[in-house]
Amino acid sequence: MTCGPDDTRLPVRVERSHPFMDRLPPPPSPLPRWKIEIAPPDLTPWLEGNCGVPGVMHYEGRRPGPHTVCVSLIHGNEFAGAIVLDRLLRERIRPRAGRLSLVFANPEAMTLFNPADPIRSRFVDEDMNRVWSPALLDDARSSHELDRARLLLPVILTADRLLDLHSMLWPGDPLVLTGISARGRRLAERIRGISLSVADRGHLAGCRLIDHPRFADTGSAAACLLEAGQHWQTDTVERTMQAVLSLIGPCCGLPIRTDQGAPQRHSIVTDVITARSGAFRFTRPFRSGAVVPTGGTIIAFDGDDEIRTPYDRCMLVMPNLRPACGQTAVRFARAVRE
Ligand SMILES: [Zn+2]
CATH class of the missing domain: 3.40.630.10 (Zn peptidases)
Incomplete structure (x- = not known):
């Protein structure tokens, strides 16, 4: 398997020399109202x-x-x-x-x-x-x-x-x-x-x-x-x-459903972005699996640093919209071509 050439990579973290001189940092993503449809089982x-x-x-x-x-x-x-x-x-x-x-x-x-x-x-x-x-x-x-x-x-x-x-x-x-x-x-x-x-x-x-x-x-x-x-x-x-x-x-000996649905797509994580500050903020509330079409797109700010996608068609894996310092904030992944 291959995940494609790596020669078009762009930097994922760009430190700003004049942080936030020209605009305010984005506000933190609002916490959604969690829907609770299930209860813990009696174990x-x-x-x-x-x-x-x-x-x-x-x-x-x-x-x-x-x-x-x-x-x-x-x-x-x-x-x-x-x-x-x-x-x-x-x-x-x-x-x-x-x-x-x-x-x-x-x-x-x-x-x-x-x-x-x-x-x-x-x-x-x-x-x-x-x-x-x-x-x-x-x-x-x-x-x-x-x-x-x-x-x-x-x-x-x-x-x-x-x-x-x-x-x-x-x-x-x-x-x-x-x-x-x-x-x-x-x-x-x-x-x-x-x-x-x-x-x-x-x-x-x-x-x-x-x-x-x-x-x-x-x-x-x-x-x-x-x-x-x-x-x-x-x-x-x-x-x-x-x-x-x-x-x-x-x-x-139990029945399994055979309606697999869409065939499984494979991706490989190329970058793990760990929050270095207590002020990691995505530019919008991305959902896991979202694919950002263009490399170099700013998807988050970590304190003053810009976090950018390193290549075209970059998948965001499980963005943590409220990461604490030291926690994984998001992973970048490329589609694997068979
Ligand atoms: Zn878990």
Whole structure:
């Protein structure tokens, strides 16, 4: 695969010599009113787990086969995936072949969810999708999320294919993040109903679950991360169910929908823009998946710096319309030509 020549790149960050002499900075994007169509599921039956790891339900088929792991609640306020896994468990699904683990990674964070202030409850102490580097997991430091990650590690280290279920705060097209391994991308192609896959290297701030070395090209397993739609919407739950069934349906004897929709387009992230100031502002409220036609277009200001698209037809992946200093504000991606 190729992502095209790189010789037409323009700088992504331009420091202004006379900041804001000629105009005022744009105001921050207004926070939308979040629609809350779903409620956190009652996970009481699964919290103890059935395999010695709290929050993990594990089943083995009669015939050999791969270990498939579906992970929900890495972020406590993203409970569409937990609703789906809870439904499947209540329907008593079982693998005919191979092993299946359904994981509720951080139910304690979900219990903090408050519909009056829904963007809290992402975690208890720290972002659980930044703690998966082996060095950090081996470190002596303790936090609620690190300790949970250490408890879950035996499941992760035996996974052959893993789907990490997330949703998005800001509006955008659903997508699958694959990491940069070819295996991750092949796994993404099996996910039904999601028409965009994005290969990326993760975040400066820490290692995601799908970036654990087990899922790298040098490892032996595949993982990808589903961003199924906006948090708290029924469509996101249905899309997550379709994605999970496309992965576990064959081993569990469950029907999978064959209406794939549009063929999956592949993109590769070329730049991760991290906010360097507490005043990162987009020029307009871009939605994830938006393609900016012309290279050099200013899409945001970070303090006094201009953030520009580095090439024509640049896709904006999951713009964070209110990033804090040090957080990923947006990723730029190019379409991959086969
Ligand atoms: Zn998430």
